[in-house]
Amino acid sequence: MVRYLYHNRLAVDIAGLKMKTPVTTASGTFGFGLEFTDFLDLEKVGAVTVKGTTLAPRAGNKGQRVVETPSGMLNCVGLENPGSEYFLKETLPKLRKYKVPIIVNIDASSPEEYGELAAKLDVKGVDAVEINVSCPNIKDGGLVFGTNAKSMAQVVKEVKKNTSKVVITKLSPNVTSITEMAKAAEDAGTDALSLINTLIGMKIDIHRQRPVLGNVTGGLSGPCIRPVAVRMCYEVAQAVKVPIIGMGGIMCAEDAIEFFLAGASAIAVGTANFVNPAIAETISPGILEYMDRHNIKKVQDMIGLALPGRC
Amino acid sequence: MVRYLYHNRLAVDIAGLKMKTPVTTASGTFGFGLEFTDFLDLEKVGAVTVKGTTLAPRAGNKGQRVVETPSGMLNCVGLENPGSEYFLKETLPKLRKYKVPIIVNIDASSPEEYGELAAKLDVKGVDAVEINVSCPNIKDGGLVFGTNAKSMAQVVKEVKKNTSKVVITKLSPNVTSITEMAKAAEDAGTDALSLINTLIGMKIDIHRQRPVLGNVTGGLSGPCIRPVAVRMCYEVAQAVKVPIIGMGGIMCAEDAIEFFLAGASAIAVGTANFVNPAIAETISPGILEYMDRHNIKKVQDMIGLALPGRC
Amino acid sequence: MTKYIEETKVVGQRVLNATTKQIDLIAPRIAAEAVPGQFVNVQVSKGTAPLLRRPLGVAGVDRNYGSISLIYRIVGNATNILADVCSGDRLSVVGPLGHGFDRSAKHPLLVGGGTGLAPLLYLAESMVGEGIRPDVLMGGRTADDLFWKELYDGIAGQISLTTDDGTLGTKGTVMACLPDMLEKGCYDSVYVCGPAPMMKAVSAAVLEKGIKCQVSLEKYMACGLGACLSCSCQGIGKRVKVCQDGPVFRAEEVTEW
Amino acid sequence: MTKYIEETKVVGQRVLNATTKQIDLIAPRIAAEAVPGQFVNVQVSKGTAPLLRRPLGVAGVDRNYGSISLIYRIVGNATNILADVCSGDRLSVVGPLGHGFDRSAKHPLLVGGGTGLAPLLYLAESMVGEGIRPDVLMGGRTADDLFWKELYDGIAGQISLTTDDGTLGTKGTVMACLPDMLEKGCYDSVYVCGPAPMMKAVSAAVLEKGIKCQVSLEKYMACGLGACLSCSCQGIGKRVKVCQDGPVFRAEEVTEW
């Protein structure tokens, strides 16, 4: 099942970011990619999106950081990461040995800091930056920008100004209107959108009578949120022209296909990496099988097939 | 396990609505209550919240109306109901034979129509009205009022003006800030709040390459949304003084207790009625057992125990 | 008729063909009341996924033993889990649900396809109990689908078979045989259960002949109790719920297939 | 060391006490590489609930047979499902994960409680293979918790027991015996695995004596691979991941219990 290497039926181009397969990894669920090399060939992944990176190192949140929920999980890792300096010096050189595009997920606490970070990462070996304006787990920055169209637009503009790379804006689902946010990001110049980040949730330990997670609330991910993610993708695809990377609860090829039909040009696997660490590679053959069965020549041909007026 | 009948440890008072147990039924998941009398004693349910009722009969949406999702389900019933006239003439007299408070869930397409409906239902046998400003499945009304604080406040005021009953406002989770909506409802005079209604989601049939549901999108309910519901309850409880009826994915006594600890004064079981049609009665003994184990005298004593400053 | 939640005990499963199995459950209260055409709502997992119960028609009842039989096709998540259930396991079952067939026919014809033949099997057995041997017309895609013949042998009168590919019986759908049978059979009532297009075509042909016709509908269900309105559809001049007002309807009442 | 995803085959389960079971799995690639102190990540369901794999320490390895043993306490959703798994069933297992114990001790003492005694069992067996019989100090709430003694009999040197209620061995926690044992035992290394309060108390006492001490930590884990940072905590001057840099740490490295 490595047919897809020999032709480009699975290849997609996200605003200039060329991916051999339409599958990337959701930030924060695939480390820096290197943790998974025992299980898959990184070069067969469309692109590796690495853990959210900040200018300075962050220790993240204290206390319990993850808990399982029905068909999902909550996390409040809180953007723990070794900082951009370390990433550029230690991690990127190792990653660059693989022929796979690298998307760096970035987070900061002001538009200017986002810009500074984007400038710092505007180096060879980084192919795109993904603006995380939607992390629910930190106090400074994060979700503030993700729920306010104006602030988000500022961030997008700063980043665009400071990088030559493809700029992807990652949207939060914790808003009244995701299309409004999507349009604001598009107007501000983003090259692509990715969605969705996690829904804010919490769990209470009824025996200790207190929240389970150290940070009280956390981000809900996994198959439980897929219906919300597909719906948002379907809505945004009708509202913008820029390409969409769809994610949220994708566990197998069939789930991925829902997102293509809803208008996504590529997809990301997140929580599923924890369940099946080989999934970022093995999902592509499944997509190809589906395409064969439905006489679909190229991935592009199935993008948006379920949108109004097309089905 | 009928101890709770012999004392009032489980009794709660929701802004004047006296419930023998803190358990009601989520609107639309328990019909008019009469469908469940083979499985439980309606008089052991705290209150029966009936299916969403409109002035005139509604046929609801065409096509497939429900589909299962990971640990949940989507529905787009679309407020099918026989109308207020029929409810008052045919259903209410049957329901009134049981000694159980009746909460009527109401829906309309303008503040005035909400008022008219509330006035019509201001009769003996109806104990409270629950304003559904959050139905995601109909085009006129519904969610329009649920995502805009001003419009919602208008609806609440109209209803309050036209009824002598306890007024409960049911909040939609599909908003950026549920606390803002909660406060707007409180300021407009609602006696209590209930939350959450369903999250908007969808599923695509990848073989037919079109949305599964007749109405394209539907409301996501069941255990998958519980983390979001608990979080919203926890947030709203800190923002308002009026009592809260918590719901969203409650499947057993343990789940219910999460909501009490998060600040709810009563809870509703929804999707769980489909899985276990006796649950609206059998969950109360489980709550009592927990109270015994934790030396909690009355339900009231555990409300909000997990809120900041209390745990 | 009272509905029950029974914690049934699995007494056995048997393989009928590559994708179809029969499961027998000890469910004395449901067995005592279920009539042909009714269904039950089965919980295949105590966890949250799959979450909802699944509706399955009652394919047989043993009142002495207090057991019911269900015949199901393995099509998805829940039926795959059901297929792995072992004797001695417990399954929570709600039933009996819905309304059964009007069984007043003297010369009945049963027409079925796929798992639609499950409720018709119980119907046939109950007719035999009253001294009537119904004729049966069954259709399938291929010979393998018609393992049903053996289940009906000894109960039914004349059994007619059709397959889409001609590997067994007459080649074609049941419509290849039906007109001729209606002509010669002097049936006073036809009972149909199968895929919607089959039921639609059969109903039209039967009603045209002025013969009574009942069909058993399938709709995606959540509660099975008339409470959630998942299965509601337009009847004649009123809304009907398939789970409560059906699943059996007089063919002329059906406006949406 | 390479990590694998193995579709293992269950060869047997046995009951150790009312809430504890041992499961043996054919997992040749993991068996070939796993060292004491490492763990595996087990998927108990192919469905979405429970969703995440569950980490379990390797309690034994049979290299000839290509099997590994896990000993687990039934505490929740996943372990309840695991307890119902039958011989012949398949379980997807990822491993071996994390770093094992430094086994350079000449006079080791193993101190454990609860399922912490599982990884220590494999450690003891491997020491015996190298001609060393470790002494073992084990604590439990009550006599029933100390079925472990039989598992260690014949492998361990001297076994000391404590129970909170005094129903077996010395009454109290392991701290009731430890000081005396450290005094008399001339141990050069202590290996601790059990509840956090036990590990904290034991470490403090051992380090005070200037004896080497290793502990095996437990943190809620999602990936087990160092990717998700669920299990990250503060080490000395740097962040460490329990799943990757541990679960075994030198006691003096641990700053959060």
Ligand SMILES: Cc1cc2nc3c(=O)[nH]c(=O)nc-3n(C[C@H](O)[C@H](O)[C@H](O)COP(=O)(O)OP(=O)(O)OC[C@H]3O[C@@H](n4cnc5c(N)ncnc54)[C@H](O)[C@@H]3O)c2cc1C
């Ligand atoms: C009144 C009634 C009686 C039925 N009797 C039988 C029977 O005797 N034998 C038999 O094999 N099947 C019968 N069915 C169909 C059976 O309910 C479905 O095949 C089963 O629910 C599929 O579950 P799944 O999880 O395996 O498949 P899924 O993966 O959930 O879905 C596979 C297909 O089954 C259908 N389906 C799934 N869930 C439901 C539901 N809750 N209600 C209705 N349809 C659903 C869907 O259309 C879907 O396309 C009956 C259905 C109804 C409504």
Ligand SMILES: Cc1cc2nc3c(=O)[nH]c(=O)nc-3n(C[C@H](O)[C@H](O)[C@H](O)COP(=O)(O)OP(=O)(O)OC[C@H]3O[C@@H](n4cnc5c(N)ncnc54)[C@H](O)[C@@H]3O)c2cc1C
């Ligand atoms: C490295 C490591 C090795 C372990 N080795 C063993 C062992 O050999 N034997 C054994 O019985 N147990 C062991 N555990 C604990 C075991 O992982 C949990 O008991 C198990 O995951 C519980 O799953 P559950 O669904 O049954 O319980 P749940 O209902 O999910 O939870 C019950 C309790 O188990 C803990 N837990 C649940 N999931 C996880 C997780 N993913 N990671 C860590 N803790 C969790 C929680 O603290 C919770 O309070 C180990 C844990 C770790 C981290």
Ligand SMILES: Cc1cc2nc3c(=O)[nH]c(=O)nc-3n(C[C@H](O)[C@H](O)[C@H](O)COP(=O)(O)O)c2cc1C
């Ligand atoms: C443990 C964990 C850590 C995450 N960290 C980040 C992050 O650093 N930056 C980010 O943009 N999203 C982060 N996410 C969100 C995911 O990238 C993804 O948007 C979300 O989990 C939905 O996809 P899924 O359901 O497939 O996991 C994280 C998710 C998880 C589960």
Ligand SMILES: Cc1cc2nc3c(=O)[nH]c(=O)nc-3n(C[C@H](O)[C@H](O)[C@H](O)COP(=O)(O)O)c2cc1C
């Ligand atoms: C089939 C179905 C119909 C519903 N109809 C209504 C309704 O008429 N009015 C309303 O306010 N909420 C309605 N709801 C929402 C529920 O009352 C409840 O808010 C939601 O399902 C979350 O609770 P649960 O997860 O326990 O089901 C409906 C939910 C379902 C599943």
Ligand code: FES
């Ligand atoms: S399935 Fe709920 S009303 Fe029919």
Ligand code: FES
């Ligand atoms: S469990 Fe994911 S980093 Fe340790």
